[in-house]
Amino acid sequence: MTDETAKIKLEDFGYDDFFDSQWKLMDSANSSLARVISEHRESYKVKNTDGEYLAKITGKQMFNAVTREDFPAVGDWVAITNIDEERAVIQSVLPRKTMLRKKYSSKQDTQIIATNVDVAFIVESLERDFNLNRFERYLVLANEGRIKPVIILNKIDLVSDEQLNLILEQTKKRFEDIDIILTSAVTDQGLGKLIEYIIKGKTYCFLGSSGVGKSSLINGLLQTNEIKTSPISDYTGRGMHSTTTREMYFLKSGGIVIDNPGTREVGMAEVTEGIENIFDEITALATGCKFADCTHTHEPKCAVRKAVEENELDMEKYQNFLKLKSENEFNDMTGQEKRKKDRKFGQSIKKKHEEVKKYKPRY
Secondary structure: OOHHHHOOOHHHHOOOHHHHHHHHOOOOOOOEEEEEEEEEOOEEEEEEOOEEEEEEEOHHHHHHOOOHHHOOOOOOEEEEEEOOOOEEEEEEEOOOOOEEEEEOOOOOOEEEEEEOOOEEEEEEEOOOOOOHHHHHHHHHHHHHOOOEEEEEEEOHHHOOHHHHHHHHHHHHHHOOOOEEEEOOOOOOOOHHHHHHHOOOOOEEEEEOOOOOOHHHHHHHHHOOOOOOOOOEOOOOOOEOOOOOOOEEEEOOOOOEEEEOOOOOOOEOOOOHHHHHHHOHHHHHHHOOOOOOOOOOOOOOOOHHHHHHHOOOOOHHHHHHHHHHHHHHHHHHOOHHHHHHHHHHHHHHHHHHHHHHHHOOOOO
16 A cells, blocks of 8 residues: 555545444445445446555346345445455445436436535536526436535527526526636636635536536546537537546545536436425415425416416426426326326327217318
8 A cells, every 4th residue: 555545545536424423324334335436337446545546346246136226426435345456346335325316207217327426516508508497407316415506507608698698697597505616627717716615625516518618617627638528410400428437536635526427317216305405486386285296287276377467477487396396296206107097098088089079170
């Protein structure tokens, strides 16, 4: 072990009292602690005070796994046994303090984005990507995972001061209690503020669509070009995937950041509490509805719709709330329930077509 390695502590990787208490409850006589810093096909890269190892889980873990959440993920603390100086076996995963996850609408399983994250930096590009509704999707995921969200408006060098002020005003109005950071990886604007925000030993995850500049911002924090980046596609006007795997990086300041592949699909599942918290204004208004199970769409004496009609509640926010709520409820259903609902919908459409055919207009 080198002198430099000897100075490193588990706390430098995000270890704290929560994980220490969990570790003491485990039978750890023949294993050591490590943190998962990247995930690859059928293997993981883990890191501890002795170095980095390529690790695999045991056959027993694979056999006992019920869902994807039973497998290790980037950010996890795991118990490992060493095979040699480069390889290890993951024996178990410590309980998670926080977890970011999303759901693809076409799949049953949820996908873990990262675990044991303290702050989620939600990034949008002002030139092409800016969308308040998309911010809300990520905010719901962060809230459900008990993770503090921070909004990053990136590529501010590509818009005029007038456009920037307008976007900033809209964002502050929609998300009054969320911190907002303005950045540009090209001009380094806002990087100083971003660095000040990052605390030693805390873990930060960057979220956003492809091409919004997540990897470029992390390169700026690392002061290297360690992460490969790709330009915006001139043909589609959309970001191209540059980051292909989730990976954890350690800043000189002591902060820990996770880069994620960009995504255009952020599905909702099992995020009821997250929706209620992010849309707390609507949740509060709903207490004034006549019916306790009001859907806020058609029922009489609905306090939420009344607020929309009287311009006390933003129409776009209301519509996005209904959309996310409906999506969450649909994704929470079992496969059998979905098939039953789809059949009923198909039968309803068929019946309406038959009624149209029978109808003879009077001239």
